[in-house]
Amino acid sequence: MALIDSSKYYKKQVFKHLNLIEYLAEKQFVDPNDALEATTYVLDCLEKESWLKDQFKKKSSYKTFLISVVNNRLRDFFRKKFGRIRPPQWISDQGALWKEIFKKLCVQQMSIMDVEYSLSHIADNEQNQKEINKVIDTILAKVENCRKNNHFRESMDDELPDNDTPYSSLEQEEKNRIALSVYTTIIQNESCSPGINNQLYKKYIKFHKILELSTSERLFLKHIYQTHLSINKAGEMMSWNTNQSHSKFKQIKNRINKALSISGLEKEIIKLIDGQNENK
Amino acid sequence: MKINNTISDVLLDDIFKAKVALLQPDSQKSKGRCLSDQDIASLIDNRLDSEAYDRMLEHIDSCDSCYMRWVDAFSFTQEKLPENPMIRKYYKDFIGAVVSLAAVIILFLYPFHNTSDPLQNSFKIALNNNITYENLTLNTKPSIENQIKKYITAFQNTTNNYQKVSYEQKAFATGLYTALQPLHEAEKQIKYPDFIDSNLINNINQNDSSLSIIYHIGRWCLLIKALVDSNIEIPAELWEEQYVFINNMSDRIKKDDNILTGDKDIILRGFKTINDRLLNNIQQDFSNIERRSIISKEIEKFIVFVLTELN
Numbered sequence: 001m002a003l004i005d006s007s008k009y010y011k012k013q014v015f016k017h018l019n020l021i022e023y024l025a026e027k028q029f030v031d032p033n034d035a036l037e038a039t040t041y042v043l044d045c046l047e048k049e050s051w052l053k054d055q056f057k058k059k060s061s062y063k064t065f066l067i068s069v070v071n072n073r074l075r076d077f078f079r080k081k082f083g084r085i086r087p088p089q090w091i092s093d094q095g096a097l098w099k100e101i102f103k104k105l106c107v108q109q110m111s112i113m114d115v116e117y118s119l120s121h122i123a124d125n126e127q128n129q130k131e132i133n134k135v136i137d138t139i140l141a142k143v144e145n146c147r148k149n150n151h152f153r154e155s156m157d158d159e160l161p162d163n164d165t166p167y168s169s170l171e172q173e174e175k176n177r178i179a180l181s182v183y184t185t186i187i188q189n190e191s192c193s194p195g196i197n198n199q200l201y202k203k204y205i206k207f208h209k210i211l212e213l214s215t216s217e218r219l220f221l222k223h224i225y226q227t228h229l230s231i232n233k234a235g236e237m238m239s240w241n242t243n244q245s246h247s248k249f250k251q252i253k254n255r256i257n258k259a260l261s262i263s264g265l266e267k268e269i270i271k272l273i274d275g276q277n278e279n280k
Numbered sequence: 281m282k283i284n285n286t287i288s289d290v291l292l293d294d295i296f297k298a299k300v301a302l303l304q305p306d307s308q309k310s311k312g313r314c315l316s317d318q319d320i321a322s323l324i325d326n327r328l329d330s331e332a333y334d335r336m337l338e339h340i341d342s343c344d345s346c347y348m349r350w351v352d353a354f355s356f357t358q359e360k361l362p363e364n365p366m367i368r369k370y371y372k373d374f375i376g377a378v379v380s381l382a383a384v385i386i387l388f389l390y391p392f393h394n395t396s397d398p399l400q401n402s403f404k405i406a407l408n409n410n411i412t413y414e415n416l417t418l419n420t421k422p423s424i425e426n427q428i429k430k431y432i433t434a435f436q437n438t439t440n441n442y443q444k445v446s447y448e449q450k451a452f453a454t455g456l457y458t459a460l461q462p463l464h465e466a467e468k469q470i471k472y473p474d475f476i477d478s479n480l481i482n483n484i485n486q487n488d489s490s491l492s493i494i495y496h497i498g499r500w501c502l503l504i505k506a507l508v509d510s511n512i513e514i515p516a517e518l519w520e521e522q523y524v525f526i527n528n529m530s531d532r533i534k535k536d537d538n539i540l541t542g543d544k545d546i547i548l549r550g551f552k553t554i555n556d557r558l559l560n561n562i563q564q565d566f567s568n569i570e571r572r573s574i575i576s577k578e579i580e581k582f583i584v585f586v587l588t589e590l591n
Binding site for chain 2: 233
């Protein structure tokens, strides 16, 4: 027992998993020199923390715990190296994965192939990979100075000027989709300052009251639509089996459709689009 | 009316609806403290009581950083690590070396290999008859090189709108690009254009993938364009191979569920026009330059159509 509780034992455990630590560092930084530096940093941290002797509460497997710790220390190392990053607001609005890709592309200045490799553990099928590629392409096309190194430290304001939304230069055939994105932006603004488009906002609140998504349902949707995970993997993260995941997915979609129609939000958005198209 | 239809279509888009559902009516501030490493690990291994579980999910829902830590760590726990770190580290280079070696061997054996692939046969016949890239560069009209440059440049210009270029378009353009090389004596090793990534290269090299089909159609288009734009006598067997190619490809396209119906229509219609109206005509009189120029224009139309319309 004394042996198990000693930090020597935990040190052994860490070094038993050195392969894993190196792998995580390599996935995060890809560049072999950065990865080596990051591995050294992680090991230094672990040594300072007595090889996790006190942190490991045995509420998970040791391997899962170590992955979680190393992953977090690698993020610390990233912050030390590149500073705290503030992506443009429109990227933050797209969810956590977009921020992650932005960091790798525009701050770490990784090549496209390296970004793909670095995120390959998240993309569990070809479709996810395609979606990640689309995100990469969009960020490269829309973020000015993305490839010109660090302009995105926390002190910087959003890169895009007001009249140059990321959507402004897209082709005609995508304009309806853009319009819809604009409406979601209106809705977001509306939530901060009610009064701009009261009717839309009221319907929007009604929509949410009818829909009543639970936190796990929201996260499930985030997994699928923002992080582009497959339904199976998204469900697995919520501890649901394949059947549960697929039926839950169908149910949520039906509920969203119903809520959109009952609340009148769908009609309100169509009205808004019509108005915009007439003005053009 | 047209606009309304489009809007309704877009409104039916699940992605948009889900995004509306995910917008938070209340403040976006993080709820509670960020999760500890042990919290994340316990969440992944499902070792939490329901109260702690709910509390953690609520925080994760409002904190992108914890959300990404969770997704990352979860994904890593699912991955199987390569046994040997040396193999892992040099895995990419190693595979690259093997692929390069294989490519060199294939290229070396290529002229002696009697294949039943009509496209490869066509290239082989073209090469055996000294129909090389240089021969095809004519003085009287824009050279093949310039014409192909025109396509590729036009394509690269469209790639400025990154979102608009599909994998299928990239695969087709890659086909055009790489087909130049077997016709060019100086080019002995296949090079890929810089607008495609390794994922796409792997895909087009898998013979049964839909992107591979489209890639080979790109190669075929360039070959036919090069042949008809030349004033070189073209052996009858070369034309015969084209019927085989068109029939084979048409069958594969019809059967392939991964190719969108709209894309199938575009390609099959193009094939039909080229096959029925033009190749039949030219077979009767190979040396008829006027007929060749009609095919050339038809192929050009087809290339531009595929490059701009494929989804």
